[in-house]
Amino acid sequence: MVRLNVLLLLTVMLCSLGVVTSQHKARQLFQALEVQQERTRQLEVEFGQLQLELSTWGTAPRIEKIAVEKLGMRTPDAETLLPSLPTGGASR
Template sequence: MLRLNALLAVLLVLCALFVVTARHQARKSFIELQAQQEKARGLDIEWGRLQLEQSTWAMHARIEQVARQHLQMAVPEPKQIHRLNLMHGGAQ
């Protein structure tokens, strides 16, 4: 009977240690999950900001302004525009 009680006591201690370890691991995992969710929210905010910035930089008026001011480009006069008719089978 003494051996059985000792065995049950050892099993009880092992089970208690397992429960403590499992709870600790669950808490660590939950903290990591929260940190990753916060990081994902931050990345979503940054993604939205970058999309807005990209749309601002890609606006037609902005591109035209940069072309005129920095590249000294201008829209050609209609008499300066030449149209080319290309054949669909390659150059002939």
């Protein structure tokens, strides 16, 4: 009877150690998951900011400003413009 009690006691101790170990591992994994979710949120915010910045860089007024200031381009005078007519590529 004493052997059975000792065997059962050892079994209970091993099971309890297994439960404690698995709970500890689950808590560690949950903490790592929360860290990664926060990182995901940060990256989504940064991505949105970069998309906004990209759309700002490509606006027509900014492109015109660069063309005038850095490239020295200007709008041609009205009298120097030659109107062009479409060529008859398609038959009617």
